[in-house]
Amino acid sequence: MEACMGFLDRLDPDILLKIFTYVDDPYDLVRVSSVSRSWRHFVIANGLWKQLCLRKFSQLSRVTHIVELNKCWAVGAVEVGSSHSKEWEYLERDDRAYALLARASTTFIDRDCISKAISASSTDNYPEESIYNTLNPADTSYWSSKGQSNPAVPETLVYKLADDFCVITEINLRPFQVYFHEGLPIYSAKSVRFRMGHPKSPTDSGNDLLGYSLPDSVDDKFIWTYTSQEFPMAQESHLQKFRLPEPVLCVGGILQIELLGRVQRCEIDGLYYICISFVQVLGRPLSPALGVEILEPCGKFVLKIKNERPFELQAQSNHTVTGSVAEAS
Template sequence: MVPVEMEVGDPRGWDFVDWVGPDASACIFRSLDDPSDIVRAAAVSRSWRRFVVENEFSKSLCLRICPEIANFSSAEEVSRSPTQPPPIAPHAESSHDVHLKTLERDYRIYSYLSGALVSTSPSMDCILQCIGASSTDNFPDETIENTLIPHDRVKHRPSYWSSGGHDDPDAPETLTYRLNSDMCIVDEIKLQPFKAYFQYGHPIYSSKAVRFRMGHSKLPHGSDSFVTVEDENLMAIADENYVWTYTSPEFPMLQENVLQSFKLPRPVLCIGGIVKVELLGRVQKQEADDRYYICVCHAQVRGRSLSPVFMVDTSDPAGYSVLKYLPDAKILRAEDAMLDDGSESLEWHSLVARYRRMRHLAIMNVLIGPEEFMDEDDIIGGVLMDEDDLGGVLDEDPFV
């Protein structure tokens, strides 16, 4: 049997959507959970495409996969070429025509986004930099920066972050990180409590439980400075400076010196690239001062970047975000990323330049950062680092 396209009123047959009715058809379409199925349905006929577009099934699927999508107040397509003024038309477009164009644009954006959300690309550590810790016992020797190093000893000295001491075993602590992209899918976070092998009994300073928040900074880009030699950036980690779009359930932490995995109930879209690790409660006292501490020697945020094809504008004071879709970034070459010949739109150039700066910083962290801390014993078989140490930098990344 050869399938034929049949429109409403086609004398050769009937249209399924018209025959079943719009309400029943919408229920059937909304039951589709594979983005490619919705795209295929839209390709069946002109009437089916119109039905899919007007009912925003791709956007609804994105919301089911990642409810954080609801934080986008709108979605925009950013062209690489400067926008040309529209030709003068004898009659202005009606509001209905404008609305249909908006729906078509949203369909293109959300159909591609839904595919990116369910991609099976491998996850990797997405942490780019530390923003700050809620307290530090001995700065800078026990700074949060030490949690980026996948070892608890560096040059034969202990490497870890330590909280300040506290008499209350329920006192929490936080570690705040910036990811390597403003748009990341996060599915797992890993933490390793520190075992004080230099103290009697080798105590392990874990927390009772952990919880994770994800979102974006309200501060202008570049003003949420990172950890310096002076302090742990306490001003920048204040909660009033952030919009949290996701909060995880609490996970119990084991009092064991192993890299513990905290798998999120579902993949989470981190809009804005900020992750806060909340360490809830303390279990170990230090014998020297009889106070409770939490110590972490390594942290990872496992996921994958959706940039540069998807970027985000978080400048709305109300906390909403604007999704930016850069379709031309899918075919961007490395040499194109370096060009600035005035032929690109200002918004495209600004977004790509921001992403390129983050990628450059990630590469520099790989090339320079770990080398400063590696012992000879850490180099096994002549291999200095593996793919997991690359902070989300892939070989095929056009910005590398």
């Protein structure tokens, strides 16, 4: 223990901070915090949990402040009469929030994160071929766009995610193969791109748009804070997986799928269509541990610590080293 403290004392603080910024695994930072009080103090004072989270999720640069709901954590001891006691309390609160976020975003197993379908840019036959059908894994149901003579006309599908605050890792699509047309054509897109964001109005969750075709008003309803690269799409009817280069923190719970370009023309009317049979979004909702409140019109948000207990219970079932994890909070 004395050697550990001596290591901190002998190194220049800037050099030591540079060394610790190479720690990019939450459980390694848990271990660093558990070495001694001196190391724990260094982690809190320099906001190492926050720095780790910002490196993983650039969206966190829009956090204005942190709020603890139903606070049940004891603030660390501070020197009586210290003029910095309040500042240290804030540092400890930030440490708890970002430690919880880092752990919650990496601990839980990915699951389907779609809650409901909101709207499609066009629908050929509503409601028989509506966007609702894309939530059914059966390969006989599908959404179909309207036909276009220009194959470059894009389409968009908008969904509400399972949580307003979640980490998205992968989005999977299955183009529809029209088994009742001659030649069994597959109406895929040439490529696909993904956007994530939130409603422009805090009171507008998108529920008033459910199922309708809204070619002109989607961008009037939502603000997109993340846009992915463009992924090529195969003209094949199996579930095609599009894994994002890095996990994305979606703040606001809205996903838009952009279907770019058309490859299949219908022999009946000579028009180009896009048809999608199934959409799956994989990720990790961060509720009930954490939540957000989006501030308009600036688009920044408040990060809320809602309840750490459910996270701890699940973490105990998934990990055998939870003693150190609990100490970090």
